[in-house]
Amino acid sequence: MVSVVYILYGIGALAIWSLLYRENIFYRCAEYFYVGFYGAHLLVLGWESALSIAWTPVTRGEYLWGGIFILALGFILFFYSKTRAFYMIPISLIVALGTALGMRGAIHAQLLGQIGGSMSSLIKATFMDSFNTTLITVGSFCTLSYFIFTRQIKGPIYVIPRIGRIFIMVTVGAAYANTGTGRLANYSGILLNLWQTDAVYIIPVALAFILFDIIWRKTKKNI
Amino acid sequence: MIGDEIVPELRMRDIALLITFTLGFFMVFEYFLVWPEVNSAATNFTRVCTALAGLSAIVGVGNLTRTHSKNVIRRGSNWIPSMLLLISLWIPLIIGLFLTRKDPTYVYLYNNLYTPVSQAFFALLGFYILSGAFRTFRAKSTDSIFLLITAALVFMGNSPVTGSIWPGFQAIKVWIMDNANSAGYRGVIMGVAIGTIVTSLRILIGRETGYLAERRARAE
Amino acid sequence: MSLKKISGLDARYLYLILLILSSIPILMPLGLPLAPSALTRSAYDFIENLPPGSVVILDAQHSTGYGPELGTQFAALMKHLLSRPLKVVIVALGAEGPMLVDMTFKGSTLSGSPINPDAYGKVYGEDYIFVGYIAGGETAIAAFARNSWITEVDGEQKKPLSEFPIMEYCKTVDDWSLAISVSGGNFEQMVAQWYSAYGTPIIFGAPGVSAPRLYPYIGAGQVVAMLVSLTGAAEYELLIRKPGLAASLMDVLNLAQLLIVASIVIGNIIYFATRQGGRA
Numbered sequence: 001m002v003s004v005v006y007i008l009y010g011i012g013a014l015a016i017w018s019l020l021y022r023e024n025i026f027y028r029c030a031e032y033f034y035v036g037f038y039g040a041h042l043l044v045l046g047w048e049s050a051l052s053i054a055w056t057p058v059t060r061g062e063y064l065w066g067g068i069f070i071l072a073l074g075f076i077l078f079f080y081s082k083t084r085a086f087y088m089i090p091i092s093l094i095v096a097l098g099t100a101l102g103m104r105g106a107i108h109a110q111l112l113g114q115i116g117g118s119m120s121s122l123i124k125a126t127f128m129d130s131f132n133t134t135l136i137t138v139g140s141f142c143t144l145s146y147f148i149f150t151r152q153i154k155g156p157i158y159v160i161p162r163i164g165r166i167f168i169m170v171t172v173g174a175a176y177a178n179t180g181t182g183r184l185a186n187y188s189g190i191l192l193n194l195w196q197t198d199a200v201y202i203i204p205v206a207l208a209f210i211l212f213d214i215i216w217r218k219t220k221k222n223i
Numbered sequence: 224m225i226g227d228e229i230v231p232e233l234r235m236r237d238i239a240l241l242i243t244f245t246l247g248f249f250m251v252f253e254y255f256l257v258w259p260e261v262n263s264a265a266t267n268f269t270r271v272c273t274a275l276a277g278l279s280a281i282v283g284v285g286n287l288t289r290t291h292s293k294n295v296i297r298r299g300s301n302w303i304p305s306m307l308l309l310i311s312l313w314i315p316l317i318i319g320l321f322l323t324r325k326d327p328t329y330v331y332l333y334n335n336l337y338t339p340v341s342q343a344f345f346a347l348l349g350f351y352i353l354s355g356a357f358r359t360f361r362a363k364s365t366d367s368i369f370l371l372i373t374a375a376l377v378f379m380g381n382s383p384v385t386g387s388i389w390p391g392f393q394a395i396k397v398w399i400m401d402n403a404n405s406a407g408y409r410g411v412i413m414g415v416a417i418g419t420i421v422t423s424l425r426i427l428i429g430r431e432t433g434y435l436a437e438r439r440a441r442a443e
Numbered sequence: 444m445s446l447k448k449i450s451g452l453d454a455r456y457l458y459l460i461l462l463i464l465s466s467i468p469i470l471m472p473l474g475l476p477l478a479p480s481a482l483t484r485s486a487y488d489f490i491e492n493l494p495p496g497s498v499v500i501l502d503a504q505h506s507t508g509y510g511p512e513l514g515t516q517f518a519a520l521m522k523h524l525l526s527r528p529l530k531v532v533i534v535a536l537g538a539e540g541p542m543l544v545d546m547t548f549k550g551s552t553l554s555g556s557p558i559n560p561d562a563y564g565k566v567y568g569e570d571y572i573f574v575g576y577i578a579g580g581e582t583a584i585a586a587f588a589r590n591s592w593i594t595e596v597d598g599e600q601k602k603p604l605s606e607f608p609i610m611e612y613c614k615t616v617d618d619w620s621l622a623i624s625v626s627g628g629n630f631e632q633m634v635a636q637w638y639s640a641y642g643t644p645i646i647f648g649a650p651g652v653s654a655p656r657l658y659p660y661i662g663a664g665q666v667v668a669m670l671v672s673l674t675g676a677a678e679y680e681l682l683i684r685k686p687g688l689a690a691s692l693m694d695v696l697n698l699a700q701l702l703i704v705a706s707i708v709i710g711n712i713i714y715f716a717t718r719q720g721g722r723a
Contacts, residue, residue: 009339009552016343020350020458025303030340032304036287036311037337043284044319044329045538046277049578049594054274056595056603070274087282088239088435090275094582095426095434096243097272100250101581103423105635109665110416113639114409117663132398136406136662143410164410169366171407173373174399174655176352178672180703181381181696182512182651183349185673188465188695189511189688190339190346193552195469254640269586270593276579324541333542334551338507342553345508349699353461354454357706361714375707381651381674382700383693384475397481400658409659412631 003198010199013190014206021210114140139167240429247427287312373399450713457706464702468694475697477690479678482661485668486646487523487682489621495528497620498613500591502633503533503540504626507553509650514543514553515676515689516648517625521547523683524571524623525563531571532591532613536583537626541576541598555688568607573598581632588616588636588643616641621667624648630657634665648675 015030054070073090118140124130145153146164153161193199246268253265291305299305318329362368379385380396425431467473479487493499501524505513524531535541543553550557565571574591575598577583586593591613592604604610612618622637624630625648637643644667649657651672660666670679673696676689 005335008335012336012339013343016340016347019347021455028301028304029307031344032301032308033311034337034340034344036308037315037332038341039280039284039287040312040314040316040319041324041333041337041542042538043280043316044324045541045576046280046578047320048277048324048541049576050274050277052575052594052596053270053277053577070271073275073278086235088235089242090279091434091436092239092242093246094272094275094279094579096245096247097250097269097582098580099243099423099426100247101585101632101636103251103420103427104254105581105632105639106416106419106423109635109639110412110419110631113634113663113665114412114416114659117659117665118409132402135402136409139403139406140409140413143407144413146410147414165366166369167403167407167410169369170373170399170403171411171655173370174377174404175652176370177374177377177381178651178654180349180352180356180378180651181674181700182509182654182672183346183352184699184703185512185651185692185696186342186508186510187346187349188673188692188699189552190343191462191465191695192469192692193339195466266586266589269582269589272582273577273579273586273593276582325545330542330545334546338551338553341507342510345510350454350458350461353703353706354457356703357452357457357710358450358454360707360710362711371707371711375704378700378704378707381672382697383477383674384697384701386478387476393480400655401662404655405658405662408656409662412656412659 002201006193006198007202009193009197010202013194013199014202018206018209021213138163143167143171236432236435239435240432244427244429251427284312284316373403446713446717450710450717461699461702465695465699468698472691473694473697475694477674477677477681477693479682480671480675482669482671483675483678483682486670487679489644489646489667490520490523490527490529493527493529493620496530496612498530498532498618499524500613500619500622501531501533502622502624502626503535503544503547504537504624504629505543505648505650506537506539506627507543509627511553511555511688511692512650512673512676513625513627513648514547514551515555515673515687515692516670516679517543518547518554518558518687519676519679519683519685519689520623520625520648520670521558522685523679525558525560525565526683529570530609530612532609533571533573534587535573535576535598536580536587536624536629538576538578541573544573544598567599568597569609572607572609574604574610580629581636584629584632585636585640588641591615591618616643619643621646625670628653630660634660638665646670 012030015026018024019027050070073093118137120133120137122130122134122137124133142160142164144164146161146168148161194203250265250268253261256262288309291308293299294305295302295309315329315332318326322329324330324333356374360367360371360374362371376392377396377399379392380399383393385392422431426434490499501517501520503517505517521531521533533544535544547554548558548560560567560571575594575596577587577594579586592610594604596603597607616637621644622633623646624633626633627650630647630649630653633645633647638645645665646667647657647669649669649671654669654671657666657669661669670676673689673692677686677693680686680690
């Protein structure tokens with residue numbers, strides 16, 4: 001008995017991967033399905049979250065006006081284009097908090113934390129540790145100098161942002177490799193399921209479609 | 224526009240900017256205060272915004288519906304996928320809102336249709352990384368040589384099997400990630416932090432108003 | 444076939460080579476060796492050394508798009524936490540978290556075989572609990588730290604949190620001994636809102652694409668340790684002696700990565716050879 005679950009799995013995965021052959025209607029349908037479902041999922045979960053946070057206390061008799069206020073503000077968002085100006089209120093609340101939290105985090109965790117991490121004694125117990133610490137301190141400073149666009153850096157001190165650029169290239173190379181590892185991990189999971197489950201029956205169907213398309217295009221070219 | 228002039232001298236935009244300024248700076252300074260009433264008020268404000276954030280997806284759903292229903296009605300390009308989008312948007316939405324996300328139909332759609340499509344989407348990049356590695360990754364300059372060598376060494380280190388060929392691959396990869404990569408990223412993180420602080424200040428004092436989406440409102 | 448033609452090879456042939464090559468270990472498992480890295484071991488050791496009764500937050504912030512890369516990490520961490528005498532509070536700070544938590548417990552293509560808490564002697568509401576989803580990204584991260592009861596009801600049974608004994612031990616971030624987040628993003632926000640603000644130790648489960656930018660935080664001591672991608676999950680499965688989906692995918696991943704290295708090398712050899720030929 002063929003499992004419908006894995007047949008659907010195969011159809012979904014191969015519809016997206018058909019883009020590797022060329023753009024086609026199956027891919028577009030799968031892409032639009034993905035966008036639509038994700039939008040629905042965001043709102044379903046968002047509603048569940050808002051309900052538990054804002055409405056549950058109201059049912060206990062607490063925060064009565066707070067709960068109603070929050071839900072009213074939330075519904076104003078729905079009339080985004082009709083009550084055009086009122087939507088700015090809930091958005092400004094969210095932006096105020098998000099901006100404040102982001103700024104606090106940037107100052108404390110990213111700036112001060114990283115400066116502190118870079119400022120340690122360059123003389124360590126072993127040569128390798130000393131070298132590594134020096135490399136990190138010098139590299140961090142040079143990379144940061146690369147982003148200073150106040151004025152163009154010329155002359156002998158140009159070597160500082162140049163060294164920074166080399167560190168950025170190393171960073172990009174490491175990011176490229178790790179991104180590849182990550183995406184290939186994902187790919188591995190799909191491949192395993194395609195081969196080891198009933199989704200394998202979709203592979204010849206997909207190959208048949210591709211073969212048909214190749215022959216059809218060749219025939220069209222010859223006519 | 225509706226609600227624009229609550230009081231002739233004061234527009235909704237000004238009220239929104241005032242809210243952003245007041246509450247934003249309140250939350251910034253609250254961080255440094257140990258004052259129970261202020262901390263409690265900040266906690267409640269955070270709670271309000273968390274609930275609102277959940278409901279903000281309404282805007283996205285509305286936009287998607289408006290755009291794609293116009294496409295379907297006019298039989299524009301890709302109207303069939305647009306119709307599929309509207310179906311895949313509203314059917315799960317209705318099921319999820321009225322029967323919750325634990326409803327078997329919702330779970331079935333999520334596990335068996337959405338999950339493989341989502342996973343396959345992200346996996347596409349793996350193929351493009353391969354084609355990029357073969358066709359465009361060229362050692363044309365000093366910078367690209369550093370990039371190439373780092374990428375190759377980290378890939379080798381990420382494959383555990385190379386450790387059995389020569390343990391040095393793993394050690395080199397660990398060294399690159401812990402030291403050279405950290406040095407580069409540390410500078411990037413600090414640069415990004417400075418940018419974040421500047422942009423946040425601009426938003427709080429009202430110099431950046433893009434989040435109010437005014438251009439769209441004026442155009443309508 | 445001339446070198447120039449090979450260098451301009453249609454990308455689709457490369458995809459076909461990748462598909463064929465990486466299908467070999469699926470049809471004929473190779474059993475390539477794997478040894479835990481220092482980072483993964485640090486994460487394992489930290490959890491192993493937690494005192495009994497410690498409250499551990501396990502955050503599901505990943506998505507189906509990351510597939511088994513993060514799904515297997517979450518499963519391995521869950522198994523380890525359930526096998527220890529700890530109080531595990533599971534929260535979803537990502538929209539897909541609740542569904543993925545369900546999928547982890549019931550078994551799925553993303554996380555491997557099902558996890559049965561009963562087999563570990565754990566009781567829902569006493570030893571572990573799922574408090575539900577909190578929307579808002581950084582706002583949610585900050586809100587959950589200030590008030591771990593913010594969702595008011597649990598995510599499984601929709602009962603008030605006051606009915607669950609475990610929640611008496613977890614009211615705010617001050618009660619947390621460790622926060623583990625398996626996430627595709629928001630790492631800096633968690634460091635800011637949990638570590639910098641309150642000093643909470645953090646372990647991340649990160650995808651390969653995000654891992655490089657987290658090393659500075661580990662070096663600065665702001666993050667305890669990290670599981671990196673599928674390799675980290677496979678190493679963790681080895682450490683907890685429960686090999687699962689991640690370990691079985693490593694053969695495919697190994698070959699695919701080596702193919703990319705070969706592509707870089709061959710591509711550059713052809714480039715230099717055709718350049719020399721052009722000059723001559």
